[in-house]
Amino acid sequence: MPQRQHSPYSKSVYKEPAPVHDPENPFESMMERFNLAAELLNLDEGIYNFLKMPAKQVIVSIPIQMDSGEIKVFEGYRVIHDDTLGPSKGGVRYAPDVTLDEVKALAAWMTWKCSILGLPFGGAKGAVKCDPSKLTPTELEKITRRYTASLISIFGPERDIPAPDMNTNEQIMAWIMDTYSMHVEHTETAVVTGKPVILGGSLGRIEATGRGVMISALSAMKKMNISPESAKVVVQGFGNVGSVSAKLLAEQGCKIVGISDISGGYYNPNGIDLEKVREHLKVHHVLSGFPEADSVTNAELLELPCDVLVPAAKEDQITAKNADKLNCKLIVEGANGPTTADADPILNERCIMVVPDILANAGGVTVSYFEWVQDRQGYFWPLDRVNMRLERFMRNAFDTVYETASRYNQPLRIGAYIQAIDKVARTVRLRGIYA
Template identity: 55%
Template sequence: MTTAEQFDKELNPWEQQAARFDTATTKLKLDEGLISVLRVPAREVTVNIPVSMDTGKIRMFTGYRVQHSFARGPAKGGVRFSPEVSLDEVRALAAWMTWKCAVVNIPFGGAKGGIICDPKTMSMGELERMTRRYTAELMEFIGPEKDVPAPDVNTNEQTMAWMMDTYSMHMRMTVNAVVTGKPLNMGGSRGRREATGRGVMITADQCLKKFNMSRESTRVIVQGFGNVGSNAAQLMHQAGYKVIGIGEWDGGLHNVNGIDINALVDYKAHNGSIHGFPGAEKAATADLMIADCDVLIPAATENVITTKNAEKVKARIIVEGANGPTTSGADEILNDKKVFVMPDILANAGGVTVSYFEWVQDRQGYFWKESVVNEQLEHIMVSSFEDVVNMSEQHNVPNRIGAYMLAIDRVAYTIRQRGIYA
């Protein structure tokens, strides 16, 4: 295998997920039959959907929905719209959702969906027609007891509203619980929009406690300023952390004395970009990833910490706000450097945890105060952090492998109890 082929394999999310899975199952000494069940998705659906474009022409789009596991409950996972969507990516994300839900011990399995498209070039009408047709094609596979979609990359509350309405029209009744991440007036949960970012902050707080560090003396760099990154940065800034760097796909900002994140959020809302913000200097995002800091939060896309830059990472702690931001090859380098990595399947689980709360509220028809949502989220994130660290220390493995072991063991235990239907 050439160096280029090796690096391509390193960047393949399904290969990365499988590498961690294999390491964890070997440590757990699981039965080969159970491993074969856990290794592959339960179902993969590919749909080719026609959409009437604003020009009057019909265009075909390809979409996927992968349901990895139903062992612990309905499948759960986001839907993303992106030109980079691939079946391998969706497979990996579905498996990560299974492990994520098991790490925080909520009664879901994992799923993920996506449509290959460039939403930046599409009108609202085109996006709505594409979303509704995608939902209609998946009617028999989704539902409150089957599979519950949510927002992801380039999708939002409006996307979920379209999905819920399409499903409800086919069911001839309003079914709020078919998706999460909805607008509040349609059965959404208070605290859902900030949940992933809040979970990242709670995880960072627990890391600081472990190393006897204070928020005020902790320098943070956040890569990504979308929903997860902006909320994590703003919440951490308000809590006293010193956020010294923000990186976006087209460049970033740096200020060793700290960036006023509240002002930056307002600036981006008015200008559509972080660029030109007067309270920080321009910086390359690639440089920010290896800049001097205490906590690094990759909160955008996959594969931003690889074998090509991991050796240069100076952060003491990495809290993964994105899915799959660190490759398995990079993990080995970071582990040798004694970097304390809190993996995605724990650190960004705040979103799916509050999605679970939303699903519960929809099903019971009673909605909680935001303070209750945040209190319950913190309880789950803190106890899950302790479970992961305990598993890691007990087996002398990195936190990521400890999290995988914890999750896989919980899913495997349920499968053993349920048995194999034949």
């Protein structure tokens, strides 16, 4: 597929574009891609202004009594970017350094993910500014329940549906579901996804994002004539997404030569035995000291020679400072926003194909949609049906984005934005603007 460098944002045809000052700010980075896609679509200025900003931004104070008896107040966010296609959908993350701009970017990415995959959802994201590693289970539960209660008029199976994200899990989703159910006075399983299976969660949900990364990688490798059996893969981040992606790619015949976590990177050009990695993690909980790979820094890991690089850690890992040092043919973004806008032209010029986050890691929201459907039906699917349907959704989305990118002579990322924005814009025109 042809690769082409982006036109600079300063050439935007819109009278009042959202300013882009810091290409490593997640929201501004998202907006730079949005602006280019909007220009290529010749998007009407009114629709552009409608879609560029979140529909709703809520900031709440979360006072709780700590186990020590001290009262502390945490700050929580919920951003609904768009609900044109249906109720908004998006995770809730707990992190001490989370910002409103980050949540706004993540909410917008959810809008585009749902549009690309053909899901009847808009995009949202939530967060609480806290460090879960320094909180007891009781304190975490109090924060979660108070956050949910503060957003009781926002959440709802037909309004806004939370899910797990960074530092949140199925237990926290269970607390959200229970709190919401207590307020509405009936058990409402469809208000949240990523729940324990016993509470109406879907089989395959935990592995869904990593499985979607694997499907996207194989789809791109096929276009590039890269055989999985000959492919060397580096995975940055060994949490849920990274570890599942690595495992499933290895099962397809790929050789995993690099992995990393918070303790650093680990490299073995002859391949890393993931079963031994899992045994090491059971004992040590981090990769530090893993004996069958050479230690490298997380920065060095991104520059290792490989066919496929899967950044599955966090935002802003591939920037203009290191994009010219990467030694891969294909990047499949497992994390949200791992590549900054100023890195895109460098990667395009080097003909490194990038399967963007809004496509590659959309397996999670797709199976969340399956979970929501199953909850509403009261009928649950076996694992093989979940995985079969996920593969169909992901492959169809990849093929559609690839075709759109080729038609506009753009990289996959801009093709994905064009595809997503065009669908939402056409829906807005058909619905009209209520006044």
